[in-house]
Amino acid sequence: MRGTEVVSVRGDDDDVFSRGFLCPKSQGLKQLNEDPDRLTRPLVRRDGELVEASWEEAFAEVDRGLGAVLEAGGRNAVAVYLGNPSAHSLGPMLYGPAFLKALGSQNLYSASTVDQMPKQVASALMFGTGLSVPVPDVDRTDYLLILGANPLVSNGSLLTAPDMRGRIRAIQERGGKVVVIDPRRSRTANEASEHHFIRPGTDAALLLGIANVLLDEDLSDPGELAEHTNGGDGITELAVPFSPEAVAPLCGIDADEIRRIARELAGADHAAVYGRIGTTTQSFGTLASWAVDVLNYLTGNLDREGGAMFPLAAVAQRNSAGRGPTGRGARLGRWSSRVRGLPESFGELPVACLAEEITTPGDDRVRALVTIAGNPVISTPDAASLQTAVEDLEFMVCVDIYVNETTRHADVILPAPEPLAKAHYDFALYQLAIRSVANYSPPVIPRAPEQPDEWEVVLRLASIAAGQGPDADLEAWDKLVLETLIQRDIALPGSRIEGRDAGELLDALEPRRGPQRMLDFMLRAGPFGDAFGADPEGLTLDKLEAAPHGIDLGPMRPRVPDVLRTPSGKIELAPEQIVADVPRLRTALEAASGNGKAKANGIVLIGRRQLRSNNSWMHNLPALVKGKDRCTVWVNPDDAERLGLADGGQARVSSSAGELTAPVEITAEIMPGVVSIPHGWGHDAPGARLSVASEHAGVNSNLLAPTEVDPLSGNAVLNGIPVEVAPAG
Ligand SMILES: Nc1nc2c(c(=O)[nH]1)N[C@H]1C(S)=C(S)[C@@H](COP(=O)(O)OP(=O)(O)OC[C@H]3O[C@@H](n4cnc5c(=O)[nH]c(N)nc54)[C@H](O)[C@@H]3O)O[C@H]1N2
Numbered sequence: 001m002r003g004t005e006v007v008s009v010r011g012d013d014d015d016v017f018s019r020g021f022l023c024p025k026s027q028g029l030k031q032l033n034e035d036p037d038r039l040t041r042p043l044v045r046r047d048g049e050l051v052e053a054s055w056e057e058a059f060a061e062v063d064r065g066l067g068a069v070l071e072a073g074g075r076n077a078v079a080v081y082l083g084n085p086s087a088h089s090l091g092p093m094l095y096g097p098a099f100l101k102a103l104g105s106q107n108l109y110s111a112s113t114v115d116q117m118p119k120q121v122a123s124a125l126m127f128g129t130g131l132s133v134p135v136p137d138v139d140r141t142d143y144l145l146i147l148g149a150n151p152l153v154s155n156g157s158l159l160t161a162p163d164m165r166g167r168i169r170a171i172q173e174r175g176g177k178v179v180v181i182d183p184r185r186s187r188t189a190n191e192a193s194e195h196h197f198i199r200p201g202t203d204a205a206l207l208l209g210i211a212n213v214l215l216d217e218d219l220s221d222p223g224e225l226a227e228h229t230n231g232g233d234g235i236t237e238l239a240v241p242f243s244p245e246a247v248a249p250l251c252g253i254d255a256d257e258i259r260r261i262a263r264e265l266a267g268a269d270h271a272a273v274y275g276r277i278g279t280t281t282q283s284f285g286t287l288a289s290w291a292v293d294v295l296n297y298l299t300g301n302l303d304r305e306g307g308a309m310f311p312l313a314a315v316a317q318r319n320s321a322g323r324g325p326t327g328r329g330a331r332l333g334r335w336s337s338r339v340r341g342l343p344e345s346f347g348e349l350p351v352a353c354l355a356e357e358i359t360t361p362g363d364d365r366v367r368a369l370v371t372i373a374g375n376p377v378i379s380t381p382d383a384a385s386l387q388t389a390v391e392d393l394e395f396m397v398c399v400d401i402y403v404n405e406t407t408r409h410a411d412v413i414l415p416a417p418e419p420l421a422k423a424h425y426d427f428a429l430y431q432l433a434i435r436s437v438a439n440y441s442p443p444v445i446p447r448a449p450e451q452p453d454e455w456e457v458v459l460r461l462a463s464i465a466a467g468q469g470p471d472a473d474l475e476a477w478d479k480l481v482l483e484t485l486i487q488r489d490i491a492l493p494g495s496r497i498e499g500r501d502a503g504e505l506l507d508a509l510e511p512r513r514g515p516q517r518m519l520d521f522m523l524r525a526g527p528f529g530d531a532f533g534a535d536p537e538g539l540t541l542d543k544l545e546a547a548p549h550g551i552d553l554g555p556m557r558p559r560v561p562d563v564l565r566t567p568s569g570k571i572e573l574a575p576e577q578i579v580a581d582v583p584r585l586r587t588a589l590e591a592a593s594g595n596g597k598a599k600a601n602g603i604v605l606i607g608r609r610q611l612r613s614n615n616s617w618m619h620n621l622p623a624l625v626k627g628k629d630r631c632t633v634w635v636n637p638d639d640a641e642r643l644g645l646a647d648g649g650q651a652r653v654s655s656s657a658g659e660l661t662a663p664v665e666i667t668a669e670i671m672p673g674v675v676s677i678p679h680g681w682g683h684d685a686p687g688a689r690l691s692v693a694s695e696h697a698g699v700n701s702n703l704l705a706p707t708e709v710d711p712l713s714g715n716a717v718l719n720g721i722p723v724e725v726a727p728a729g
């Protein structure tokens with residue numbers, strides 16, 4: 001920093017967790033700070049144009065627009081979409097729930113249903129909460145089986161572990177093995193000991209094939225965990241039809257290889273199976289997510305050092321709140337989407353339903369949309385339909401930093417401060433981290449003049465949704481949100497502040513306000529906290545502020561049974577809902593048997609997450625888009641020849657949802673029968689204000705994604721989409 005100018009962005013070598021490792025995207029932060037397209041003043045639509053307005057005018061307009069829709073159509077007429085950055089920003093994380101509660105709409109959507117919802121549903125059914133996700137203990141394992149993840153590019157997801165390249169090399173250096181299952185030879189696959197192409201969407205069958213071998217050859221040994229588990233016997237029966245010979249034609253992996261992988265997995269001293277977005281954004285997402293942990297269990301590696309373990313976070317973790325092992329369990333299917341009748345998960349509906357909820361007439365039809373840090377027009381399926389649908393809305397308000405493909409349709413855009421101007425503590429990532437870590441970063445630069453903090457924007461929206469108008473008493477709202485949290489915690493049996501006096505705790509948090517006060521409370525009441533005096537050595541925000549490189553709280557430790565929150569107090573290895581979906585997988589298996597060849601001729605589409613992209617929104621930063629255009633269709637040489645495609649030529653790719661044209665790259669890194677297009681592109685929309693991104697527009701791959709979902713979780717099927725590919729032009 002020089003004054004308020006950002007000079008450079010560097011890693012912190014003394015950081016207790018990252019040790020200075022930085023993702024290349026971090027270099028974008030400086031350019032984001034300088035980006036003239038980044039919004040610093042609200043925009044309001046006047047005579048069809050988005051023009052600058054004061055904050056007061058903007059909130060008055062939101063009050064008018066949302067108020068009118070609420071009055072005419074009721075609560076469900078307003079839908080909300082929470083995008084990915086909102087899960088990593090204190091304002092929406094801490095105050096978003098107050099806004100949603102004030103609004104009271106069942107039409108809540110988020111990026112979760114184009115991402116990890118299947119893992120959350122499987123985890124909730126098996127372990128009791130949606131974020132009870134076992135994480136591979138990569139620093140102590142000897143065998144890591146990775147399916148559908150590319151942590152060398154993504155930096156690890158549902159697995160917070162900086163520098164996965166170094167950690168993967170370390171496994172191999174200590175004599176261990178890393179095996180990658182992916183329809184593409186990814187960077188991670190290149191670093192691995194072994195890589196197998198897999199036909200997209202077939203991971204659940206492969207995993208059950210491995211389970212079949214473990215059980216058939218008597219290699220399964222869950223050890224002491226069996227005492228804490230229901231349904232273990234049921235697995236044997238479920239796995240019977242999935243012999244390696246039966247699943248091989250579907251998955252495209254030889255039966256002998258499947259047997260060998262199963263034996264090596266069982267034979268390793270410490271092994272972990274890890275599945276990520278390739279295993280969730282597919283038709284059998286929940287089954288695959290479940291089967292990953294069935295294997296961790298069968299091999300005796302669940303909740304064991306070097307296996308797949310439950311992290312313990314310093315704040316906000318449901319599975320360390322109160323007392324285990326019994327709990328309320330999964331909260332799923334309490335209501336359904338109006339048009340297709342798809343079930344809710346953890347309070348939200350599948351975003352694949354959003355367009356039809358806007359366009360289909362009837363009571364409770366969505367007439368207004370609030371987006372917070374999301375670009376659903378690019379990032380969610382059947383993009384063309386959603387695009388048309390949002391044009392049809394009566395009112396739309398976006399909390400965002402750009403006029404992009406989604407926000408260009410807004411009536412009001414409320415800018416958020418840039419990341420460097422916000423305090424940061426990553427609630428979500430720490431719940432999935434291979435070590436318990438706490439690190440708080442205060443804002444490093446001041447906010448733009450008059451720019452409220454993001455939590456203040458969210459609370460004003462809450463006040464408007466509650467019918468209290470735009471001039472909310474933020475101090476009172478802030479206190480109310482905090483008090484609700486405190487009351488819940490002191491009433492919770494087994495909580496570290498059970499029975500304490502709320503007033504006394506509030507006083508102890510003085511003079512902080514806003515997210516800092518909330519965070520201080522959560523740290524202190526959390527598992528490592530000072531419990532407001534009970535453990536003076538424990539964490540407080542003061543302590544974190546005095547430790548700018550973070551505080552390391554140790555490696556993962558076994559947590560069963562206390563971590564469980566299922567009604568039975570046991571691990572549910574064969575939850576009823578999941579077992580009921582296995583026949584659908586058997587049908588796919590039977591369809592592939594015998595005519596595997598015919599099936600393999602059909603081309604399917606997968607995505608390709610890129611190192612210098614962050615889903616759809618970092619393409620306006622010159623450092624991250626320079627070089628040759630990256631939005632290309634990858635085609636295997638055999639397919640290219642058969643289809644008459646030339647490297648550098650154009651291909652027309654079409655699916656049941658739509659079609660697009662993009663340049664071809666021929667490469668043996670993609671499996672025959674599979675093509676790959678990265679998501680997050682398509683920045684040539686009229687009215688968007690993305691001067692750099694529009695020069696590297698690319699195409700939106702989600703024009704091809706149909707609104708099909710994994711039935712258990714409502715997650716969109718973004719991988720394994722049947723397509724036709726032909727030369728264009
Ligand atoms: N085909 C296909 N589609 C995919 C995926 C895929 O693999 N394949 N991946 C999916 C996944 S995993 C995800 S998470 C989603 C992501 O989809 P979304 O959650 O919709 O996220 P983005 O498209 O990245 O858009 C983020 C928005 O937030 C804004 N923004 C950035 N920082 C801030 C901030 O601090 N505050 C506010 N208020 N706004 C901010 C940006 O300008 C942008 O408009 O995409 C999904 N879509």
Ligand SMILES: Nc1nc2c(c(=O)[nH]1)N[C@H]1C(S)=C(S)[C@@H](COP(=O)(O)OP(=O)(O)OC[C@H]3O[C@@H](n4cnc5c(=O)[nH]c(N)nc54)[C@H](O)[C@@H]3O)O[C@H]1N2
Pocket residue numbers: 025084115147148149150151153154155156157181182183184186198199200201202203276277278279282606607608609610611612613614615719720
């Ligand atoms: N640089 C960068 N980092 C990011 C992001 C980004 O956009 N850019 N996005 C962030 C977000 S929001 C998320 S959710 C995470 C995601 O993190 P990861 O899950 O690691 O994401 P991907 O790199 O997309 O890896 C998914 C892999 O699955 C493969 N795959 C596709 N279909 C199948 C299938 O059916 N079976 C199997 N076995 N594999 C399949 C793909 O080829 C790909 O290699 O990354 C985060 N980190």
Ligand SMILES: [Mo]
Pocket residue numbers: 084111115
């Ligand atoms: Mo994501």
